[in-house]
Amino acid sequence: MLSRRKFINATAMTAVTAAAVSGRAQAAAIPEAATMKDPATQPPLAPHTGPDYNPIVTLNGWTAPWRMNGDWKEFHLVAQPVVREIAPGMKAYLWGYNGQSPGPTIEAVEGDKVRIFVTNKLPEHTTVHWHGQRLPNGMDGVGGLTQPHIKPGQTFVYEFQLRRAGTYMYHPHADEMVQMAMGMMGMFVVHPKVPEDRRVDRDFAFLLNAYDIEAGSYVPKIMTMLEFNLWTWNSRAFPGIDPFVVAKNDRVRMRIGNLTMTNHPIHIHGHEFRVSGTDGGHVPEGASWPEVTVDIAVGQMRDLEFVADEPGDWAVHCHKSHHTMNAMGHTVKTYIGANLRGMQKKIRTVAPGYMPMGDKGMADMGEMEMPLPDNTLPMMTGFAQFGAVEMGGMFSVLKVREGLSAGDYKDPGSYKNPEGTVAYEFKGKFASEAPRAGNALDPKKTPVDVRVIKPGSKPGSSGGHDGH
Numbered sequence: 001m002l003s004r005r006k007f008i009n010a011t012a013m014t015a016v017t018a019a020a021v022s023g024r025a026q027a028a029a030i031p032e033a034a035t036m037k038d039p040a041t042q043p044p045l046a047p048h049t050g051p052d053y054n055p056i057v058t059l060n061g062w063t064a065p066w067r068m069n070g071d072w073k074e075f076h077l078v079a080q081p082v083v084r085e086i087a088p089g090m091k092a093y094l095w096g097y098n099g100q101s102p103g104p105t106i107e108a109v110e111g112d113k114v115r116i117f118v119t120n121k122l123p124e125h126t127t128v129h130w131h132g133q134r135l136p137n138g139m140d141g142v143g144g145l146t147q148p149h150i151k152p153g154q155t156f157v158y159e160f161q162l163r164r165a166g167t168y169m170y171h172p173h174a175d176e177m178v179q180m181a182m183g184m185m186g187m188f189v190v191h192p193k194v195p196e197d198r199r200v201d202r203d204f205a206f207l208l209n210a211y212d213i214e215a216g217s218y219v220p221k222i223m224t225m226l227e228f229n230l231w232t233w234n235s236r237a238f239p240g241i242d243p244f245v246v247a248k249n250d251r252v253r254m255r256i257g258n259l260t261m262t263n264h265p266i267h268i269h270g271h272e273f274r275v276s277g278t279d280g281g282h283v284p285e286g287a288s289w290p291e292v293t294v295d296i297a298v299g300q301m302r303d304l305e306f307v308a309d310e311p312g313d314w315a316v317h318c319h320k321s322h323h324t325m326n327a328m329g330h331t332v333k334t335y336i337g338a339n340l341r342g343m344q345k346k347i348r349t350v351a352p353g354y355m356p357m358g359d360k361g362m363a364d365m366g367e368m369e370m371p372l373p374d375n376t377l378p379m380m381t382g383f384a385q386f387g388a389v390e391m392g393g394m395f396s397v398l399k400v401r402e403g404l405s406a407g408d409y410k411d412p413g414s415y416k417n418p419e420g421t422v423a424y425e426f427k428g429k430f431a432s433e434a435p436r437a438g439n440a441l442d443p444k445k446t447p448v449d450v451r452v453i454k455p456g457s458k459p460g461s462s463g464g465h466d467g468h
């Protein structure tokens, strides 16, 4: 704990050494490490020092507070075990920073000198790597290679100047497989020095991550390489992921980083976006490209930008359909087309209430309230105004509404579709009951010419190879 007098002394020292390149003397006083208990999206943290910028909204997350010490912006991360709610009904025992996994988003401005204190409260050593940043080699956070490991109980200091604006991540480079499987990661956003540069109205950020937590247990299986059962955004799974709430005609940015072990094609409905940022920083406007889905590879960051000019509730999701499911058994047999009804009677003699499932697909599961083991999530779930959404995992909703005031991120509820703009059930007559005159496809009028051609031969030729 830091006494007030020590703090004042440290501040006084700042005045003396302000011109020094290294801030080692100033680092003597550690800023308090804020913690967050709430897994909901926290209001953006407006800058209270330096140039103005539009602050980040971290999906189901928050921004790390900082203090100025001379011309250094100081942050304090505490690596520690945390309890993270993945979605209501399921909690995971993870490792993270400052009370959550992911850790808080670090936000600063191009040109800022940042000093980041990292305290290790884990049971094993760690480091922090500042993924994508240009910095002195010794600040890169690769345990053993660029620095000694941070042992449990130790606090290390990272100091560097932010040389380019863009979207970055942070994560350990120490027992990496375990520590990342346990949820240790965060985002790092560097705003441009000129506040007007690439300004948007709503700037969202989230990480793609994944866990393998068996139903009924709480700790991720760290040896899993690909068969994860929880595909998450910022360690949350649908319906636990908050919506992206935006006002109609807002300029929207989504900054996405991938720290899973596979790629994720992220798809936004109803709008085209431009890929405006990559690992290398901002893409010049003329070189940005339009998409409705962008594949984000392992270790990559992508910025997507669009004008939200279509009101509605638009799905935003990973396009790998297994990644929009929660905990599922990959060994479940496929029964589509099988007649399970005959079996039902027999099985019910030994298992009353047995219900065959899956012979018509699995849509039934979205609506069914089946008893689940403790601490897991239904595979397909979530309800909206028209019924079961049948999703889980990496899925959320972009809610574009008219007349939202700036800074209003409250869930506005379901979209009220204007009359006559919702797909509806056809109640008229089918074509077979009222055939059109002169239907060219009517087999009675136009006999279909079917010929079987010997493989390897061309129609009209005698077969065999040409030219010999």
Ligand SMILES: [Cu+2]
Residues within 6 Å of the ligand: 231, 263, 264, 265, 318, 319, 320, 323, 394
């Ligand atoms: Cu995916």
